[in-house]
Each structure stands twice: as C-alpha cells, then as structure tokens.
Amino acid sequence: MAAAELPMGQVLQAADLRWQTWPETAVAAGYITRKDTPKGLEDTMGATTRSAFLSGEPIRPQKLVRPESGFMAAILPAGYRAVAIVTDTRGSNSAGGFILPNDRVDVIRTFRDEANSKATSSDVQVSQTILTDIRVLAVGQLIQEKNGTNVVTGETATLALTPTQAETITLAQKVGSLSLALRSLADSGRPVEAEAQAAPDTALTVVRFGVARQQTR
Template identity: 45%
Template sequence: MAASRLIILSFAVAAAGGAGYIAKNMAAAPQPASIVIPDKPALALTEVLVVSGDIPMGATVDGQLSWQAWPADTVSEGFITRDADAEAIEKLKGSIARVAMYKGEPLRNAKLIGAGQSFMSSILPSGMRAVATRIAADTSAGGFILPNDYVDVIMTRRSQSVTAGSSGESFITETILKNIRVLAVDQAIQEDEEGGKVKVGETATLELTPQQSEIITVAQQMADRLTLALRPIADAQETPASDGDYLVSGNGRRGTVRLIKSGEVSEVGARK
C-alpha cells in the first residue's frame, strides 16, 4: 500500500512540475507588437458644374445644371468650378449644347454655344461651308442617311450624241464629291433617341469646302438627278476628295454651262 501511494505521489509531483514549466514559458512569451494604422488624410474636394440630366445636341442647358463635389486633384482645366465662377449656372442658362451631353458629365465651355449665337454656324468647322441639296428616298439610300453620316454625291445627266444622219440620248453618271459629312437632314441635326428611326427628309445639308460648294452648285444646275450614296463609318477618316473639280476649275476659272436650243442640249465651257 505504501508503495502505491509513493508512485501516485511521484506522478503528482511530476505533473505539477510540468504544469509549472509550461506556465513559466507562457508567461515569458513575447507579446505581438501592436500595429498602428495612421489616419488617412481627408480627401480635398471642390464643387464642379455637372449636367444633371441628358441634354441632346442643339438643346438649351437651362435647368439641367448643378454643382457636385469632385476630388480636387482630378479637376481638369476645362471644368467649371464654383470657386472660379459661382454664378456660372445663371450665366449659362441660355447656352445651347454643341454636342450631346449626359447626366453626371462635367460641363465644359467648349461644348456650349453662347446664347443668341447661330447653332449651325457654331458647329461648322473653320473654313467649311454648309450647303443644302434636295433629296428624296430614292436619291438618299432609301432614306437611311442621318446627320453625321458620310456620303458620296453622284450626278446623273443626259447627254446628246450626234452621228451621221442620226441623233440619240444617253446618260452620264459620275461621282463628283466623295466622303462628305451630312450636317443635317431637314431640321434634324442628330439621330433621334430611338437610334435613328428612319424619316425621309427633303433636304440634306452637307459640310463642304468653298471649292466643293461651287461644284455642287454647278452640278445642281446641270444634273437631272443628284444621288447621295451612304459610305461605311470606317471610311469617315479618309480625306474628302472631289472628282468634280473640272466643273469649276481650270485656267480662268472655267466651268460648264448647259445650253438648250431648239430642243437640243449642249454643254460649253464658260469663263468668268
């Protein structure tokens, strides 16, 4: 009996020693260092004039502008800020959108036309001219030509041919202007909100150089028909070319005059 008590006592002493050793190591273990996260600096903001609703090209911006907080370090040079012009909303209320703008977009003066200014003359690039020409569904790609499309202008005219003892009539078709931008169809200067719903117009306004303006003016007098051929959008970056320069160019500004005499049609050169 004494031997078993001695064994139990030995086990108890050993267990107590192990527990004490473990407790000592736990107490001596280094505590993890605390990580101090510095406070982020406050983001500097400024108020920028933005569009509060969608504005189509040619519409006034009145009632569609508001101030919005904007990160100061992302404000571009063209933005209108409240610090620089606190009365901007009042000053710009009569302005017209030069291009379509959308809700939340920062406003830029370059996208506006001042109150009282002509819209068409404002969107026309420097050195270019706006010239109107009559169109119909059968002369304008079935009526699918819309503002900002690019077209070729094709002239069709009658030609009298005279041979020994007989005469006949034929037609000449030629492309007189290439890659011409359509500014407007009738009074519409952009596609409608439904993605360009087809509406056959009666007049297309084209963006032309002064030389091209003279070419189409002569062609309208000579032609039996002018047709607009729609070009793919991928060709829009090509340099516009004129195949009809001969109508108004040459020594002494030589053009072509169509004469009708005794039922016969002829064309002669004319000098200014």
C-alpha cells in the same frame, strides 16, 4: 454637370443641369464651379451644346454655343462651308432615309445626256460621282440622331464642303439632280489615291470671272 444625356444641338434648360460635389484635385481648367461662378446654372441656361454630353459629365463653355452665336458655324470645321442640297422627300436620294448627321456620303449627280439623247431619239440619263467621303452636318432640321431613332427624311441635307467642293455642288444642282450614297464606316477617310483608282475621274466646268475651268472631285 449634365443632369441627363444631352445630344448635340440641345438648348440647355434648368432641368438639364445640376451642381455636383467634385474632388478639388480633379477640377480641370474650364470646369464651371460654384466657387468661381455662383450663378453658373443661370448663366449656362439658353446655350446650345456643340457636342453630346453624358449624364454626369462636367459642362465646359468650350463645348457650348451662346445664343448670340450661330450653331452651324460653330460646329463647322475651319476652312469648310456648309452647303444645303435638295434631296428626294421619298428618301430615294438619301439611302431610304437612313442617312444621319455625321455620316459620310458620296454625292452622285444624275443628268440628261443631250447629245446621246438626240442621236438615239431617246432619253439618255447619266450618273457621275462628283464628290466622295463628305460629312453630313444635318438632314432637314435634325443635326443628330436622338434616342436611337432614325432621322425622318428631310427635303435638304447640309454637307461640310471645301470652297472648291461648294462651287462644284452648287453648279451640279443647277444642271442635274443630286443623290447621296451612304459610305461604310470602314471606308470613311479612305485615301484619295485609292478613291481615284477605284473610279474614273469626273469633272464639271465652272466659270469664274468669265474664265471656264474644269473642276474635279
């Protein structure tokens, strides 16, 4: 059992685990039992939790990552890529430091409009929302809020992106700066159709194998 509340990403130590009497009829498949695994405590120490555990919750191997496996790869959904973007260390590019792992965000690209800047002899800046409803995997080195405290603003935010979105955001970092806009919990998972009606479409030109094509959100 978990001897205390364990956050996602916790490296398990002896003090985090304990044996507890459990009704035999309530033992589910995947539970670690002293009968089947006498050295269960020793074997489990050093593993990393893939998700949070409540105090007294049975420890299951399916929710752990062994030391030889990559933690970020283990929590990344199938078909997605983890991409780190640079954020403003003052917090202005990450909702003032209130963006936490597992929040959903929109990614905004800000860049200099060269044509209008030359035409008006001034510095014209343009902002575009290039990705919407994106899950934040980590902020800096923190992968989960701990003890109810806000994350310390980091220099990078790691996002869960599809391969196409990964291409878009990689190019966007090269030709402008990126900001994260925190979404309301009520807006998370909003249908793409509603998103498209709410804001004009934007795109970047991605060159792959010498062929240029427009890449939308």
